[in-house]
Amino acid sequence: MRAFTYTRAKDATSAIKLLAENPNAKFLAGGTNLLDLMKEDVERPNALIDISELDLSEIKPIINGANQGGISLGGLGKNTDSANHLLVRQHYPLLSQAILAGASGQIRNMATNGGNLLQRTRCPYFYEVAMPCNKREPGTGCGAREGINRMHAIFGWSEHCVAVYPSDMAVALTALDATVIVRSANGQQRSIPIADFYRLPGNEPEKDTNLMHGELITAIELPKNRFAEQSYYLKVRDRASYAFALVSVAAALEIEGNTIKQARIAMGGVAHKPWRALKAEQILVGKEATEATFKRAANAEMADAKPLTHNAFKVELGNRSIVLALQMAVNGGKA
Amino acid sequence: MKDIPKVTGTPINRIDGIAKVTGKAPYSMDHPVKNPAYAILIKSTIASGKIQEIDATAAEKAPGVIAIITHQNAPKLNVKGGLRGGALLQSPEIEFFGQHIGIVVAETFEQARYASRLITVTYDKKEPKVDFDNLADQARLPKDKEKADARRGDVQKALSQATYKVEEVYETPIEHHHPMEPHATIAEWNGDHVTLYNSAQIVNGAQTATAATLNLKPEQVRIVSPYIGGGFGSKGGQWANLALAAVAAKYVNRPVKLALTRQQMVNSVGLRQHNRQKISLAATADGKLTALVHETTTHCAINDEFIEPCGDCSKVMYDTPNSLITYRVVPMNLILPTYTRGPGKSTGSFALESAMDELAYKLKMDPIAFRIKNEPDRDPSNGKPWSSRAMVQCLQEGAKAFGWENRKFEPRQNQQGNYWVGYGVAAGTYPAHQRPTSALVKLKRTGDHVAATVELAAADLGTGTYTILTQTAADALGLPIQNVNVIIGDSDLPPAAGAVGSVGAASYANAVNDACVKLTQELVTKSGKQFFVRPTAAQLMRSEKITDFQTRVDSKPPERAEDYSSHSFNANFAEVAVNKSTGMIRVNRFLAVTGAGTILNPKTARSQIIGGNVWGIGMALTEESVVDPRWGNFVTRSLADYHVPTNLDIGQLDAIFINEKDEHVNTLGVKGIGEVGIVAVAAAVANAVFNATGKRVRELPITPDKVL
């Protein structure tokens, strides 16, 4: 590990200031991703600003503003606490399921909401410094594009990067139209809709998100919705727990009679960002909640997939997973 | 004096359990040494070629750096000393990706690791041979005579005449041992003697190989290995890192700690090789096998050969007049493969036992009945009688206990909600041997209190060696277990066999028993009395008022043991549930019924079997080390990428032992259980997946994409 300075921030303002002053500084939250990457020499900060003790971990109802009636999750709240909070369990069970589908109990106890959103790809070429990787070292090439890419993207990749984004939590947040609240060096607060938070790799795969250096995630806001009764997070993976998704689907429905009034679908494990399945959603709205409709929706979404050498199975798997997640959602999460 | 009840065969708790769970059991890196320096290995980033230049200028100036050792300044070592896998810094040649090319020694581990990254190496690269799929057809005959073609009868004829046959290819991927404790060494010199704290499955082997490599006499090297955090074969033969720790310590004239990181484990301490196995079976309509052909193609290191004996199960499992077992191997730029739990048997049985299941299905025969029909009454490979063989009993008792009668013969008949449920069976075996082992037993009496110390250079991998030896000695001496202290894992102790190939329990327990019997006899002689009922050693110490007494034996297997073919056998039953939409598989239940002779401790034995089952389930469903075919690096370098099963993957596990008395294998009738637990698990699971879904997966691991 490279030598670095360590400062425990007293408050958000000083944390942001310390970071903004040094382009090579990083925030340290739970450390479950950053420290691993530092040990592997992938992340090379020369200063860590420990934000884990900032007073930004509360989960509370939103009383006014755009997301009135929704809830706000503190940027430094622990994943475990978010997943198990009564407000989350009652009103956003999809989010609770998604968080609990990720990592392990021990890691979730350390991991924070903000850190989770900013965790970096698990692409093995990104992780091994002896390998080429445009995300880690722009211009060196993409090791995975012609390499081992079973775990990689089928949507939205570019010739520069085929990595997938790993968070489960963010997939649910994408389906639920969350907003990421950040504070910048000039003291301003920005609200970034989650759909604009993540990026596709394009020519700049080194950028995972549109967050700017020095910006601190203070909260994640969830708007009020009517999905609590009919939502489901399905994660397909190589073992039953403690593995990243081959494909995951966050599905949320509002059904009246047997007609779908609203539908939200987001997918994980398929792209450089949580993949909102807008085409599938469009097909669902106004239709009857039947298997045939679900299949049509899934087909429409997966038709655009562009698999790589080793991940063609993700197209069929994505297709089936959308259908199953929707069925599970209709049944209130039960098979 | 009241008799002490026998403890051998009872499920006492592990003697070392409390020390382990309280963190008091010292593993390799925990031994206290004064003022250690820390070393990290530098690894090559190409798989084939030659080092042109190593630029360590920046690294030398990095904080805390004490020394940098490469092939340019390393001492001359004996590359044929017996350590595995080369990589001893003796030349600039690169034979595999991640080969050790240097050592950085610094004041702290992090300083060493940081400095190691400042080193730049220029290479003269060659095209590496790392793509097994492309190279397999260049495979040649093995050099190892044991792997020569073994032919009986005329398989070609039998196959061409048969109506019922299976000819299929089964693939098992590269796997890694990944014990919880990565390989780690503390080296401490004292004059021209070096002490190496280093976990070793074969304590004396580690000593002699390291000594030879360092150009020392064995007595100049001491291996200390009281506890081992798992090894699974990777700590059987030892690897370059052990000698390099000694080299580094000598170089900096300080004790040195050298630990591998998890990522370095993939190309430092061997692997289980990728095996491509073709099985051809032929049978008559009533299910009698007429031919069994097992052809294995695999890879080895560029300059060294190791081949898993994949055909071993096929040699002994079934009665067939015609049989052929072959191996072909292609050298590749990957680290030398090595023994991995159930070496050859677990991979080989996946192929054999899958094929048996396929043929049973074609014959419309129950797979258990099919196996029983082909049960051999002697070892088909050499005609020797079995010392004991409980295969049929294992299958029958297992079928009853598992509820085999509820299995549907046709696949896709058992649907539960969104899952297909299926049952599978597979038969496993592993040879039983006792190896020469010495043991020293010392008795000490204080008043009426007699205590024993038992010493031998045995190994406890976490398997229960301490416990079973305590039990054996307690019974043989007439002492309660609290009065027996077992000391193992040190090359200064009487030499012992390794804890490898399921020989540990048989070799150690028989040696300790022999020593205790001999000691008792010597006490009787010393007393000059004649006894109607022979007293125990403990009683003699008291009655004869002896305060100290000791004896040593060099124990060997019984002379007639070689007249018999000795193996443990087991039947494995799996129930799996396969998600109809996603292909995710869960093993609901797993049962292993094992005949392994005398079970010294049913609790530690059960742990061995279910531990093997869990790894076998990993082999079946999750484990795979993946090589990039362009560069030869592993892309699965951490336990986040190399998937071992989690608790949630494992349903209910059960182990049953057949009450088996083997009078030929060795004095105590112990056959060993370390390996057999894993052997037939993957096939049982794969067969259950077929029974559930109708999908025959012949390529491990059976990940969701393969059953979609």
Ligand SMILES: Cc1cc2nc3c(=O)[nH]c(=O)nc-3n(C[C@H](O)[C@H](O)[C@H](O)COP(=O)(O)OP(=O)(O)OC[C@H]3O[C@@H](n4cnc5c(N)ncnc54)[C@H](O)[C@@H]3O)c2cc1C
């Ligand atoms: C073995 C393993 C398996 C895992 N499996 C899964 C899985 O299946 N699914 C899944 O979703 N996740 C998984 N994870 C990832 C885990 O969820 C993340 O590591 C965790 O959420 C990161 O949170 P943290 O607080 O520890 O972040 P840190 O490691 O502290 O930080 C991560 C990044 O975020 C930045 N950062 C942190 N907080 C803020 C903030 N408030 N504002 C701005 N920047 C910030 C840091 O500077 C850093 O760059 C796994 C992790 C491991 C180690």
